[in-house]
Amino acid sequence: MEIKQLRNRLLQLFPEDQVFTDELFRLAKGTDAGLYRLVPKAVVRVNSEDEVIRLLGFCRTGNLPITFKAAGTSLSGQTISDSILMETGNGFEFSTITHEGATATFGCALAGAAANRMLMRYKRKLGPKPASINSAKIGGIIANNASGSSYGIRHNSYNTVKSMRIIFADGSVLDTADSESCRSFIAAHPQLIAEIEQLHRDATNNEAVREKIASKFQLKNTCGYGMNSLIDFNDPIQIIQHLMIGSEGTLGFISQATFETVHDAPLKAAAMVYFSNLRDVSNTIIPLRSCRVSAAELMDRNALRAVEDQEGMPEELRSLPEGAAALLIDTSADDEATLLSQMAEIEEKLAHIQTLAPIKFTTDKQRYNLYWNVRNGLFTSAAATRPPRTASIIEDVAFRAETLGDALTDVRELLVRSGYGNAVMWGHLLDGNIHFTVFPDINSPEEVEKYALFMHELCELVAVKHGGSLKAEHGTGRNMAPFVEKEWGVEIYDLMKRIKRIFDPEDILNPGVLINDDPDVFIKNLKRIPEANPIIDKCIECGFCEVNCPSKNLTITPRQRIIAYRHLAGLAVSGNEKNNPVRKQLKEISYPLEETCATDGLCGLACPVGIDTGKLVKELRWKQNGKLANKVADIIANNMAGTTALLRRLLPIPHYIGKTVGYPAMESVTKGLYRLGDGAFPLWTRHTPSGSKKIARNILPASSPDSPMAVYFPACITRAMSGPSFGYKETEDIPQKMLSVLRKAGYTVIIPEEKDRLCCGMAFSSKGFREQAQKKENELNEALLKASRNGELPIVCDMSPCLLHMRETLDKRLKLYDQVEFIHDFLLDRLQFIKQPVSVAIHTTCSSTKMHLEEKLHTVASRCAEKVIVPENIGCCGWAGDRGFFYPELNNSALAPLREGIHDATEGYSNSRTCEIGLSINSGITYKSMVYLVDKATT
Structure with a gap:
């Protein structure tokens, strides 16, 4: 179907602002964090279950494959499409907290960090804690069975999702928490239910299959479908619900989920422990599993070297010997006595293992944060120093505790032998889950062939030699689809194929992901990464920046601006500028690319490699400013008074x-x-x-x-x-x-x-x-x-x-x-404060966030008012100096949740007069400078 014809048909079903068929919009919105590039024919943003059902019906009738996309932080090629891409909109950003935070229901488009902020007041949190949690959305977290540094076998989505609402390929809806919905679904889908029950029997009655599934899921495992669903449950509804977890959008769409949340103890301690080699650090996994440990993060010597020269890093990092490794051990409790007891227990259990220095825990907040800064900075530093035009690929494997030392040694030897000796290795030790980076130049056929050979050897080493997981938490996607059968064997792989056929007989849901018979799909449709501009060349297109962007629901995001700019730069370099004039295209897309960018720099705070896309936009504005504009600017600058x-x-x-x-x-x-x-x-x-x-x-x-x-x-x-x-x-x-x-x-x-x-x-x-x-x-x-x-x-x-x-x-x-x-x-000590009997809302501006003034703003407001409200999910206001006067839609879009978020506040305060204009317009109350409140409350 032609793009124009497709657009016209979609516009009969959806508002114009929810349908994207422009070339650059399709390219930009169709990108995720993985190493693959497919350009969809159309991107459709949906905001309700009815719209999802409508789009599924359209795709089913036209036999058009459809892929679901939440935040697009997936690393294995799960959320790209060359057909229809469905983007979840802010209509799915709802939440309901119940049972004092013990359970919570979240819409699929709500970011994980936003959910955790809501749970914080109850001392609760989500079980899954992927590194992308600030940006990753609930739908993607569940669809990939994400886990992260939490104990992923116990606290992943599989074990903490209590119920969900699912929309299937045929448009039917199942609410697993609603008994009437379950009865209706069973009655309407007798064949599907019968086939699910048969799958259950085939898996449980075959001893070899049952034991292999049970054994494989003693590890973190997101390679293929969640086959443990077939042996863990008898109820077909429960089997369906748990098969959806980790299914990567190939079986249905999860519109919302209810979680059993995890206690988040307020008192925390950490120790950074150094070892001579990876084998020694691997020996800690079994004793640590018997302790009350919140996280145990492994870092190899290359990882530590990547951060050792950064400001504020521990001095001892530079003096560590070659081959050394570190383990960040984190523990938490509700009271000091328990915390001390846990620290002592960990030290005792690890006493027999040789370390380079005695184990020493800290409860000092600054030191605690320093240790986590070491861990969190690893990938940042490694990715930022990679060679130009190279991709940043994070592989993700898991091994059993008893083989971990040998397995890590083998992986390191393979990396060196394959030409990736500079790879940074880190991981979640409690799960035997290890990540490492490789930086191939995927613009080069020789480098792609080298990467392909490495992947074949890696899969043999992990799945066959050590019986590990090829994908522990990053999902299968296209990256590992050709190797699923190697890990699971023919018999269980055939069960997976049956699962796909049962749920999606017409194969329209994310085809080619997770199940794919093409042995070379993992090296096809690779991104081309041109050198476009030094400001953005380190971008890994991860999407971490997007959650902070005020234009994300209006036009495009920082990641998408970079993708569009790279595309145009690639055209210029390739000599296609004649047919696709870059300067002309830049002008044509100036509204989404430049005019609606707030240049607030918050994207740089969230970016793993520190890219402030606003600097690129400012450079574009500089290049576009003509003589007349500069003359006017000169007049104003010279006549400011x-x-x-x-x-x-x-x-x-x-x-x-x-x-x-x-x-x-x-x-x-x-x-x-x-x-x-x-x-x-x-x-x-x-x-x-x-x-x-x-x-x-x-x-x-x-x-x-x-x-x-x-x-x-x-x-x-x-x-x-x-x-x-x-x-x-x-x-x-x-x-x-x-x-x-x-x-x-x-x-x-x-x-x-x-x-x-x-x-x-x-x-x-x-x-x-x-x-x-x-x-x-x-x-x-x-x-x-x-x-x-x-x-x-x-x-x-x-x-x-x-x-x-x-x-x-x-x-x-x-x-x-x-x-x-x-x-x-x-x-504060020179003024006498009298708390005013008012409820006030406060707003932390972008600049205040960058200067870490959030707590000070809250402290000052709390000295002045009886109740202080910080509206949830409000970041940059989008006023951006004077941009709100000329592009008010940017401000309105950025502050869409504000009116609901102020609750019972009758006054608002901030520290930027221009921002306060937009805050007042969109809140229904008047926002003023904080000095007004301080002046009113002091003598």
Whole structure:
């Protein structure tokens, strides 16, 4: 079917904003974290079970294969398609917590970390804890039977999912928690039920098959279907439910699941233990299984070498001998006595094993986090230093405890022999589960052949020689599909094929995944990775960045921006630019690629290799800025005092009109102007600030000559437009409130001379005006050095985005503080707080997140208000400086869950005046600067 025809038919079933058939959208949205590339004919976003059923019916009628995609963090090629790709939308991001957190129901599109945040208040968590949990969604976690550093045999999805709702290929729905649904399904599907019961008999009555299945699932195992379902249960509904776990979207769609959650003890301790070799560390697995251990993470010498030179790493890493290994042991408890007892037990059980230094646990939070930073930084550092144009492939195997030492030695020898001697190896020791990385250049046929040979030898070593699992937790996908039969044998592999035929007789659900008769499928359709731009070349397309992106539900995500850019760069390099003009295509896709990017940098925090896609976007803006744009930027940069003065005079006017004719009427006019100008005019709303008052004085002395001193830099935004707007009871602007708080604390305040012309440069930098940004940075740097006596005095700024930019660009001698940070660090003991009888919502801006100010913001708010609410699943607000004035849809999309998340809050507070505009628009309450709350609550 032609793409155009397919689109027209899909648009008869779904809204236009849920159907994607544009070439670059299909490419970008059709990518997952694996090493394979297929481009779907169409991507359809679904937000309800009815829409899933509708799309399945469409695909069944047209005999069109369909693949389900949640977060796309899968590593083995499970969530790609060259047919129809179904993307789960935010309609599936619901949750219900029951029995004081002991059970919880989550929609398939909710991220695992979001679920854990909800459970945290009950001291509970999900059992599965994959490394991708911040981004991976519930549907994908279940479909891959993910586990991670938790004890994966016990706490995986298979053992913690209590019930689920399933939509099958024929459109039927089964709710395994609903007895009526189960009866109806059984009555409507007699043949399917009969065949499931026959599978159960065939597996349990054949002693050799039953014993092999039982034996294989004593290990972590996600290679093939969950065959333990056939021997663990008699009830066909329970067999169906557990077969769905780990089925990778080949048997049906899981729309929601109810978990039995796991206790999360609050007191934690960790020890980093060093061994001479991998054999010695492997000897700890059996004694540790008899202890109360939360995690036991193995790291080989290459892994430790990858992080040893990073700032803050333990000194002893550099002195470890060649061949050494480390084990991070984590234990937790509800009380100190129990924790001490567990630590002593672990030390006693490991006393007979030779270590390079005595085992020493720490409960110090900083040291504890340092140890986990070592573990969490391994893959990051290794992937970031890989050669250009190479893929980052993480293999994932598991071995029995008694063979682990020999098996790891064999794997290391194979890696060296195959030319992957620099591979980093780490893993979850309690499960005998080991990961390692290889970095083949999959653009090269010779390198692909080398990788293929390595995989054949690896599978022989793991599955045949040591009887291990070829895939412990990353799922089968296309990567391991040709080798499933090698691990399981012909008889059990035939049972797997029967399972697929029973559930999906027409083979439309994710065909080619998990069951595939093509022996070379694991080296077909490999991604091509061009050198596109040094900013993004290290990207491994894992998708960890996506959960933080404010445009994820509006246009595209950081990963997808990189994929689109790489594609265009590849066209340019290959000489196809004539037929596909790159410059023209960049312009055509500027709205999703550049215009709706907030450039907030939060993607860089989540990225395993530290890529800030916003920097790429800023570079694109810089290249697109013409002479006229630069001339306008020059005029503003050179006339900052006049610009802020003009805004101060103009901004009160629309508020005066709004109060006279009514805000609804005024907003109708301004929305009309906005639409008429097609974005040329900024959108004004009742929450747009009025003008600030001009600051007349540069020095405001305290009453005492011995008072402390501080420099206050009011940002150009707050000097121009921080006056009250709709919902404000106060008449003062932010600088007035800031000075009031400082005066109450007894500070002498110095404001830089020529303050009216000063700007941190961020507004220019974010739009790609580099020269103008540097000019303003230099001016501010000089003024602040002078005002602070070359950095002797602390400097407080009243806009967190500006403060972060100042920290990144100005002289390191300057002691720079955000308003909330300064209040927390300097003023809490100098002010008398009276808690206000209000419930307030607080918002941590992107810049505050990057400066780790979340706890300080909460602490300050808690000193001022009786109840403080942090709305769940709210990240970047998407206002992005002034972008919210011109692209309000970005702000609205980013803050879609906010109105529900504020609960009973009647006031909102943050530390960025522009962000507070969008927060007010989308919450139904008025958000203000935190200094308003502090001023109200203090004397």
